[in-house]
Amino acid sequence: MVRELAGRLAALDPDASAAVQVIAYFDRLVATRAGLEAIVRGAAVLAGCPARLIDPDHRVNVRVLGDGRRDDAAVPPDPAWLHAPLGYEHAVLWLERPGPAGAVDLMVLERATGVARDALERTRGRAPSGGDPALVELLLDPAATEADRLHAARRLRLPETGVWAVAIAGVPPVIEHAGTRGRVDGRRAGVGTIGRVADLPASWMAAKTALRFAAEGDEQDPGPRVVRADELGGLMVLAAAVGTDSEPAPDVRALDHAGTAAPWMLATLYAAASEPSLRTAATALTLHHSTLQDRLTRAEHLLGWNVRDPQGRLRLQLAFALRRLHRHPPA
Amino acid sequence: MSAARNTIDIQEPIMTVPTPPPFDPELAAALTVMADFIPPSLTMETLPALRDASFMPEEDFTRGGAIDVTELTVPGPAGEPDISLLVLRPAGETGPVPALYNIHGGGMIMGTNRLIPTEMLDMVVELKLAVVSVEYRLAPEHPHPAPVEDCYAGLVWTAKHADEIGVDPGRIVVAGASAGGGLAAAVALLARDRGGPALIGQLLICPMLDDRNDTVSSHQMAGLGVWDRTSNDTGWTALLGDRRGGPDVSPYAAPARATDLSGLPPTFVDVGSAETFRDEDVAYATGIWQSGGVAELHVWPGGFHGFDMMAPQAAISQEAKAARLRWLRRILGA
Numbered sequence: 001m002v003r004e005l006a007g008r009l010a011a012l013d014p015d016a017s018a019a020v021q022v023i024a025y026f027d028r029l030v031a032t033r034a035g036l037e038a039i040v041r042g043a044a045v046l047a048g049c050p051a052r053l054i055d056p057d058h059r060v061n062v063r064v065l066g067d068g069r070r071d072d073a074a075v076p077p078d079p080a081w082l083h084a085p086l087g088y089e090h091a092v093l094w095l096e097r098p099g100p101a102g103a104v105d106l107m108v109l110e111r112a113t114g115v116a117r118d119a120l121e122r123t124r125g126r127a128p129s130g131g132d133p134a135l136v137e138l139l140l141d142p143a144a145t146e147a148d149r150l151h152a153a154r155r156l157r158l159p160e161t162g163v164w165a166v167a168i169a170g171v172p173p174v175i176e177h178a179g180t181r182g183r184v185d186g187r188r189a190g191v192g193t194i195g196r197v198a199d200l201p202a203s204w205m206a207a208k209t210a211l212r213f214a215a216e217g218d219e220q221d222p223g224p225r226v227v228r229a230d231e232l233g234g235l236m237v238l239a240a241a242v243g244t245d246s247e248p249a250p251d252v253r254a255l256d257h258a259g260t261a262a263p264w265m266l267a268t269l270y271a272a273a274s275e276p277s278l279r280t281a282a283t284a285l286t287l288h289h290s291t292l293q294d295r296l297t298r299a300e301h302l303l304g305w306n307v308r309d310p311q312g313r314l315r316l317q318l319a320f321a322l323r324r325l326h327r328h329p330p331a
Numbered sequence: 332m333s334a335a336r337n338t339i340d341i342q343e344p345i346m347t348v349p350t351p352p353p354f355d356p357e358l359a360a361a362l363t364v365m366a367d368f369i370p371p372s373l374t375m376e377t378l379p380a381l382r383d384a385s386f387m388p389e390e391d392f393t394r395g396g397a398i399d400v401t402e403l404t405v406p407g408p409a410g411e412p413d414i415s416l417l418v419l420r421p422a423g424e425t426g427p428v429p430a431l432y433n434i435h436g437g438g439m440i441m442g443t444n445r446l447i448p449t450e451m452l453d454m455v456v457e458l459k460l461a462v463v464s465v466e467y468r469l470a471p472e473h474p475h476p477a478p479v480e481d482c483y484a485g486l487v488w489t490a491k492h493a494d495e496i497g498v499d500p501g502r503i504v505v506a507g508a509s510a511g512g513g514l515a516a517a518v519a520l521l522a523r524d525r526g527g528p529a530l531i532g533q534l535l536i537c538p539m540l541d542d543r544n545d546t547v548s549s550h551q552m553a554g555l556g557v558w559d560r561t562s563n564d565t566g567w568t569a570l571l572g573d574r575r576g577g578p579d580v581s582p583y584a585a586p587a588r589a590t591d592l593s594g595l596p597p598t599f600v601d602v603g604s605a606e607t608f609r610d611e612d613v614a615y616a617t618g619i620w621q622s623g624g625v626a627e628l629h630v631w632p633g634g635f636h637g638f639d640m641m642a643p644q645a646a647i648s649q650e651a652k653a654a655r656l657r658w659l660r661r662i663l664g665a
Contacts (some may be wrong), residue, residue: 021364024363024364025360025361025363026360026366027363028356028358028362029357029360031359032353032354032356032359032360033356034356034357035356037646038356038357038360038645038646041357041644041646042357042360042647044644045644067643067650068643068644068646068648069649070646108362148525162427170516179578191394202562
């Protein structure tokens with residue numbers, strides 16, 4: 001009769017045949033839609049050491065010993081252990097063994113992370129980051145070959161069309177599509193133009209530009225935190241005119257100057273520039289209409305132009321747009 | 332196709348084979364990896380090669396000194412050759428300990444008494460019991476009743492000479508997996524019918540019980556998993572020759588043939604739902620209940636034949652082994 005699976009695999013040379021076995025094992029787990037514990041157990045048994053999956057965002061902490069017994073540990077993983085990110089939020093698979101990794105270890109890490117990512121997406125929803133950062137970057141790189149791009153799109157399970165890039169302040173690029181649960185959790189974000197997978201580099205350029213128009217949404221930088229490139233129109237052209245060392249236009253300086261006069265100044269001016277009417281602006285600011293009128297009179301005095309007629313409103317809107325471009329220079 | 336198309340041809344089974352139950356996900360993955368080593372169907376032609384492949388290097392049963400290992404040669408059945416018993420005892424235990432009388436598997440045609448499940452070695456250490464593993468003659472070179480009589484002779488010797496090997500003769504459990512489970516069931520029937528050793532239990536792990544090879548599960552699992560109906564036919568035919576499946580097969584060869592299952596010791600039966608022996612094993616436990624006996628039955632969903640030995644790491648394998656251990660603790664009061 002046949003000996004145990006672990007013994008069988010341990011007896012194999014770390015060569016192609018062992019790799020084939022590892023692939024076959026995890027492929028079968030995929031086919032049967034096995035759960036996370038089964039996947040972590042596969043990694044532990046095939047690598048011959050404890051394995052652990054930690055997904056802090058979903059409070060997943062599954063640890064299985066080399067003999068297959070479940071034993072969730074309290075101690076945090078040692079950074080020296082072999083590990084690989086799943087490309088799903090912050091989830092990481094650990095093999096509790098220091099490097100260097102053997103061929104079988106590498107194959108186990110690669111396959112197990114892929115299968116575990118699928119299982120997490122299936123059970124906890126698709127990752128908003130759209131997967132492996134390296135694959136995402138490849139799709140956004142205009143120099144990448146068509147073949148690499150298609151391969152990456154398949155790995156990320158993107159549809160052929162209806163995809164766009166999202167630039168989020170302080171985090172790696174994200175690719176989204178209609179099936180994505182979009183989430184930027186309060187950060188500034190620019191949403192790129194929608195198109196085919198091949199258009200993603202252009203969508204990414206547009207997303208980065210849109211991000212420059214996104215405001216912090218606070219007193220000093222009022223405005224929308226999320227800006228869509230396809231709603232910017234001619235403002236996209238304006239972005240190219242403002243580089244890192246461009247001198248701010250006099251209207252931007254005037255706006256900055258006015259902003260130092262009172263804490264409410266910029267928010268009040270932004271409401272006046274963006275709301276359909278002064279009445280709705282007063283409501284948005286929870287001010288009495290006459291109070292708003294008084295404030296605007298004071299602001300106009302500081303700025304040096306009338307913000308209540310159409311030309312003055314446009315001039316104010318442009319001043320805000322230019323000011324954001326200066327505050328958020330190109331990366 | 333024949334002219335009998337419009338009538339029911341009673342010679343042909345009219346039942347269509349139902350869809351087999353799926354394998355447990357982890358077991359399916361393990362089976363995929365092991366597929367190269369275990370063909371589902373074994374024939375007489377492939378037997379020599381498989382016997383060679385299943386030959387195991389001398390295994391160290393001592394567990395680093397925790398287990399004392401002794402090999403004994405004892406009398407076989409009357410007029411037949413001696414047999415060998417491998418005795419494993421917990422080191423340092425002076426008093427008599429309970430014993431698992433282990434009958435190895437291998438379809439009646441393969442294996443040796445060194446085929447001792449790892450879990451039994453664990454039991455020696457954890458439950459402080461002895462394992463007595465019997466070497467019996469194999470079919471087809473030695474057809475029925477040679478294998479079962481060898482097993483019975485070894486059991487009789489063990490009970491009679493229990494004090495010599497530090498075993499409590501009142502606490503002997505016959506145990507075996509697959510063909511070993513079938514032989515263990517047969518040995519328990521013999522012990523009952525011949526007034527032999529009083530057994531405290533029988534541990535039947537996916538036992539091979541029915542030479543007729545005609546249950547729904549045996550048809551469902553054809554060509555699938557481990558030990559399908561072709562293998563089963565090979566094993567039973569080796570043991571019984573032309574008598575296999577016929578009217579005059581002894582219950583000591585195929586315990587499923589027993590018409591009286593009363594008077595047996597407390598019985599543990601387990602089996603996977605995705606294997607040839609599922610239905611005959613469930614029927615055996617049912618028969619014991621219907622005869623007023625005590626049996627514990629576990630059917631593990633998606634288990635193939637011998638799953639817990641071949642894929643011991645799988646969650647369901649761990650459950651299966653834990654259930655056996657708990658039963659043994661209850662039976663032995665250990």
